[in-house]
Amino acid sequence: MNVATLTSPTDFILPDWLNECMVQVPQPDASSTDAETDKDEKESSGPSLICRAFCFAYELHEGQFRASGEPYIAHPVAVAGLLRDLGGSPAMIAAGFLHDVVEDTDVTADEIEERFGPEVRQMVEGVTKLSKFNFSSKTERQAENFRRMFLAMAKDIRVIVVKLADRLHNMRTLEHLPDVKRRRIAMETREIFAPLANRLGIGRVKWELEDLAFKYLEPDAYRQMQSLVSEKRGSREDRIAQVTDVLRDRMAQSGIRCVDISGRPKHLYSIYQKMQRQHKEFHEIFDIAAIRIIVESNEECYRALAIVHDAFKPIPGRFKDYIGLPKPNRYQSLHTVVVGNMGRPLEVQIRTLEMHQIAEYGIAAHWKYKESGHSSSKFTASDEKFTWLRQLLEWQNDLKDAQEYLDNIKDNLFDDDVYVFTPQGDVVALARGATSVDFAYRIHTEVGNRCAGARVDGRMVTLDTPLKNGDIVEIITQKNSHPSLDWLNFTVTSGARNRIRQWYKRSHHDENVARGRSMLEKELGKNGLEALLKSEPMAAVAHRCNYHTVEDLLAALGYGEVTLNLVVNRIRDAVKATQTIEVASHDADTLPLPTSHRNLKEVPASNPNHSPIIGVEGLLYHLAGCCNPVPGEAILGVVTMSSRGISIHRQGCHNVENIPGDRLVPVSWNNSDPARSRPQTYPVNIQIEVIDRVGVLKDILSRLTDNNINVRNAQVKTFPDQTAVIDLCIDIRDHTQLERTFTQVRKMSDVLNMRRISQAEDC
Numbered sequence: 001m002n003v004a005t006l007t008s009p010t011d012f013i014l015p016d017w018l019n020e021c022m023v024q025v026p027q028p029d030a031s032s033t034d035a036e037t038d039k040d041e042k043e044s045s046g047p048s049l050i051c052r053a054f055c056f057a058y059e060l061h062e063g064q065f066r067a068s069g070e071p072y073i074a075h076p077v078a079v080a081g082l083l084r085d086l087g088g089s090p091a092m093i094a095a096g097f098l099h100d101v102v103e104d105t106d107v108t109a110d111e112i113e114e115r116f117g118p119e120v121r122q123m124v125e126g127v128t129k130l131s132k133f134n135f136s137s138k139t140e141r142q143a144e145n146f147r148r149m150f151l152a153m154a155k156d157i158r159v160i161v162v163k164l165a166d167r168l169h170n171m172r173t174l175e176h177l178p179d180v181k182r183r184r185i186a187m188e189t190r191e192i193f194a195p196l197a198n199r200l201g202i203g204r205v206k207w208e209l210e211d212l213a214f215k216y217l218e219p220d221a222y223r224q225m226q227s228l229v230s231e232k233r234g235s236r237e238d239r240i241a242q243v244t245d246v247l248r249d250r251m252a253q254s255g256i257r258c259v260d261i262s263g264r265p266k267h268l269y270s271i272y273q274k275m276q277r278q279h280k281e282f283h284e285i286f287d288i289a290a291i292r293i294i295v296e297s298n299e300e301c302y303r304a305l306a307i308v309h310d311a312f313k314p315i316p317g318r319f320k321d322y323i324g325l326p327k328p329n330r331y332q333s334l335h336t337v338v339v340g341n342m343g344r345p346l347e348v349q350i351r352t353l354e355m356h357q358i359a360e361y362g363i364a365a366h367w368k369y370k371e372s373g374h375s376s377s378k379f380t381a382s383d384e385k386f387t388w389l390r391q392l393l394e395w396q397n398d399l400k401d402a403q404e405y406l407d408n409i410k411d412n413l414f415d416d417d418v419y420v421f422t423p424q425g426d427v428v429a430l431a432r433g434a435t436s437v438d439f440a441y442r443i444h445t446e447v448g449n450r451c452a453g454a455r456v457d458g459r460m461v462t463l464d465t466p467l468k469n470g471d472i473v474e475i476i477t478q479k480n481s482h483p484s485l486d487w488l489n490f491t492v493t494s495g496a497r498n499r500i501r502q503w504y505k506r507s508h509h510d511e512n513v514a515r516g517r518s519m520l521e522k523e524l525g526k527n528g529l530e531a532l533l534k535s536e537p538m539a540a541v542a543h544r545c546n547y548h549t550v551e552d553l554l555a556a557l558g559y560g561e562v563t564l565n566l567v568v569n570r571i572r573d574a575v576k577a578t579q580t581i582e583v584a585s586h587d588a589d590t591l592p593l594p595t596s597h598r599n600l601k602e603v604p605a606s607n608p609n610h611s612p613i614i615g616v617e618g619l620l621y622h623l624a625g626c627c628n629p630v631p632g633e634a635i636l637g638v639v640t641m642s643s644r645g646i647s648i649h650r651q652g653c654h655n656v657e658n659i660p661g662d663r664l665v666p667v668s669w670n671n672s673d674p675a676r677s678r679p680q681t682y683p684v685n686i687q688i689e690v691i692d693r694v695g696v697l698k699d700i701l702s703r704l705t706d707n708n709i710n711v712r713n714a715q716v717k718t719f720p721d722q723t724a725v726i727d728l729c730i731d732i733r734d735h736t737q738l739e740r741t742f743t744q745v746r747k748m749s750d751v752l753n754m755r756r757i758s759q760a761e762d763c
Contacts, residue, residue: 015081018054021047053094053116054080060105067176075169076100082165086202086361088158091116095123095162102128119156126159127166160196164205167193171212186216201329201362207267214269225268228282236289237263243291243312243340250307251293258304259294259353266290279706290347294356298323301350305334308348312338315345323355325419328429331359420471428473433466433492440475441496448496449503450477464490482507505559513551515558522661523568537574544570564666565615613637613648615667620645623682627653627758630682632735637665654758681731683712684738688745689753692724696750703745704730707737723752 057076064072080096088096094116101107102124109128113121171189174182190213197206215222240263251258266288274285293304301323308314318337326332333351340346351359420428420439430438436454440447453476454461467473483500491497505512521529532538533550542553545562556562613621616637627650629635634651638659646665649656656664690696697716704711713729732738746754 015077017081017084018050018077022051047090049090049116049120050080050093050097053097053120056115057097057101060101060107064104066173068173075173078169079162079165082168083162086161086165088161091119092123092158092162094120095127095158096165098124099127099162099166122156123159123162126156127163157200160200161202164193164197164200164202164209168205168209171209174212174216182216186213189213190217197362199329201331201358202360203331203362204360207270210269211267214272218272221272222268225272225282229265229268229271229288233265236265239340239342239344240289240291240346242342243346246311246341247291247293247308250311251304254303254307256295256300256304256307259296261291261293263289264292264349279703290349292356293348293350294353295350297352301334301352304350305336308336308338308350312340312346314338323351325427329362331355333359418467419469420467420473423472423474430467431492435466435490435492436461436463436473436475437487437491438493438496439467439473441491441499442493443475445499447475447477448499449483450479450481451483452476452478452481463487501559501561505555505561508559509555512555512558516554516556517558519557519564520554520567523564524571532571538571541567541570541574544574563615563668565668612670613667614670615665616646616648621648622646624649624653624655626655627756628682628684630684630732630735630738631669631671633669635667635669637667639663639665681710681733683729684732685757686728686730686742687755687757688726688728688751689723690726691750691752692718692722693750696724697726699748699750700726700728700745703748704741707741707744709737709741727757 054077058073061072061076066072066075076097076099079099080093083092083096098112098116098120102109102112109121109125112124167189170185174185177185189209194206194209194213197203197209244261244263248258248261251261271282271285271288274280275282278285293308295301295304315337318335320335323332323334332355333349335347335349337345337347418430418432418434420430422428422443428439428442430442436456437448437451440451440454451463454463454465455474455476456465456467456471458472483503485500485504487500488497491500517529517533520533524532533554538550542548542550545553545556545567547553547556553562553567557564557567612631613635621637622645623629624638624647629648629650636649636651636653636656637646638649638656639645640647646667648667688700690700697714701711701714710731711728712731713727715727717725717727730741732741742754745751
């Protein structure tokens with residue numbers, strides 16, 4: 001399509017910046033040959049690349065419409081505009097126009113490279129979803145999408161900036177989709193993409209994504225926050241104006257030139273989070289807005305801080321120096337909270353203009369504010385500022401389970417770090433609650449594997465001691481030391497936990513292979529098993545499960561990294577597809593049940609997707625009353641000796657420790673069960689040791705009520721001159737809610753200890 005003759009749909013108007021770009025592009029001479037035109041396009045300038053990408057996307061998306069009814073081309077144009085606002089290079093803006101063409105049209109990545117070059121191809125491929133591949137579940141599809149995206153980010157970090165622009169525009173137009181799809185996309189945005197924007201330091205994108213997700217996930221709370229913030233806007237702006245006038249005058253008297261000093265309202269979701277976290281009402285939250293002071297140099301930041309503390313009374317313990325100790329996303333600023341001139345606390349942020357640009361644009365500030373103009377330089381996982389991305393890449397290939405992989409992404413992305421020092425003074429950022437073992441593995445895998453002890457601030461501590469901000473940590477190593485599986489009980493970082501598992505798998509490889517082979521033998525029978533393990537379908541099964549060889553798959557099965565049910569189902573699919581191999585003298589469609597299952601009472605057949613437990617389809621089962629498993633926890637089935645079928649226990653339940661292996665059934669929660677979208681609770685027994693005082697039970701019950709936790713039963717045991725014990729039975733939706741409840745109750749000053757309790761059950 002010739003740029004000069006382009007006409008847009010009647011209901012879509014090109015933005016001014018794109019019209020200006022088109023005017024800059026010289027049109028080819030009519031006398032030029034096709035070869036000369038191709039050469040000119042290959043050597044095209046930035047505006048030419050942008051316009052050619054737009055024209056190509058326009059042609060491919062012509063006749064396509066979004067759910068809102070507007071022409072589809074409006075979406076890539078909006079994405080390209082966002083990338084332009086972030087200072088993206090012509091290649092980035094071109095990728096914004098083209099980010100959907102490989103997924104939604106017949107154009108291939110090779111054609112993208114031929115027309116626009118390898119740089120554009122790489123970004124488009126990184127953003128493209130795996131919609132043309134088949135996966136067994138939405139969770140597996142989502143996990144593979146993120147694996148691919150993070151690998152592309154490792155080659156060029158601009159991939160995720162393009163993806164964030166794509167997600168931001170989709171969130172801005174989310175109201176046109178069905179409610180179920182809106183909530184799914186909003187939840188993914190809150191859990192993955194907003195934290196990603198935060199990790200990249202792109203504050204303006206992170207805040208808008210969080211507020212938009214808040215709008216669709218909790219609409220009532222969102223509207224309430226809008227109303228509350230709007231009602232108090234006038235008095236808040238007056239108070240901030242008075243404080244800024246005072247500070248501006250004091251700065252001028254001290255010879256500090258303020259580039260800017262202004263009030264900044266906090267975003268709705270951040271205010272709401274604070275209210276939930278601190279259990280406060282809106283009128284009890286004082287720092288709804290913050291004053292931002294922008295000066296010219298680091299030295300002036302600290303001088304300005306002294307003036308703020310001299311003009312207003314600082315609140316102890318509320319000062320943070322992110323200039324001397326930047327956040328992992330490179331955010332730098334001085335934060336302090338003072339009592340303003342109306343007796344109300346007020347947050348003040350002090351930074352330089354460069355720090356402000358990084359706080360707003362993050363990694364994009366590098367190319368947006370280069371004096372030499374737009375920079376097209378790439379950023380890869382080898383850059384020091386992306387250590388978090390390297391950590392993601394280091395363990396992502398070791399996590400084969402899709403749900404575990406997604407959970408680890410979420411844990412790794414959230415920015416809740418503690419900063420500690422090596423004996424040489426280097427800063428190491430770790431997740432909140434990290435221990436010396438987490439620190440050791442962050443330094444080096446071998447340091448973790450040889451860890452024998454730790455000193456914190458010069459004194460010996462146990463390896464499970466949580467580290468605090470400012471701790472100086474020294475790891476003591478010994479040649480004959482090795483990891484212990486007990487470390488998994490207190491390590492919190494994904495890197496440490498995965499390296500511990502890797503060491504265990506390597507050191508017990510033969511044992512795990514033998515155990516995996518034995519498990520398949522019990523499930524499928526001996527006859528034909530050896531031939532199956534050496535067959536092409538079995539190699540395909542190993543590859544489908546992300547293992548290089550069948551032996552690796554057997555080791556993973558023996559270790560528990562994959563479930564027996566998953567492997568057997570994949571074998572059934574592979575054998576059925578080839579129709580060439582029979583397993584244990586049975587037809588490929590009817591793999592036998594293990595011996596211990598054959599006498600179980602069957603229940604009427606139903607859709608397996610509607611069962612909350614995977615692995616017991618068509619069989620009678622019940623949740624064990626001894627350990628009360630809840631969704632999200634690792635579970636194990638036990639064939640009972642009674643007529644109650646299979647009993648579902650938490651893994652590690654003491655009642656299954658001595659159960660023979662042939663009575664154990666690998667099971668898991670069905671995350672795709674439609675019933676999970678309806679409220680369903682499970683009883684959990686907990687025991688809390690507290691300081692004996694009047695009203696302590698009432699305070700705990702109030703905390704549970706605030707979190708919508710129903711209490712089925714409560715019993716208090718008191719002893720003279722000793723602590724009291726409270727036994728509760730509460731209703732829980734899933735493991736995440738249980739962990740959150742434990743965290744919040746443990747924060748209470750009177751709570752000394754809290755644990756789940758089990759009862760005896762006849763298996």
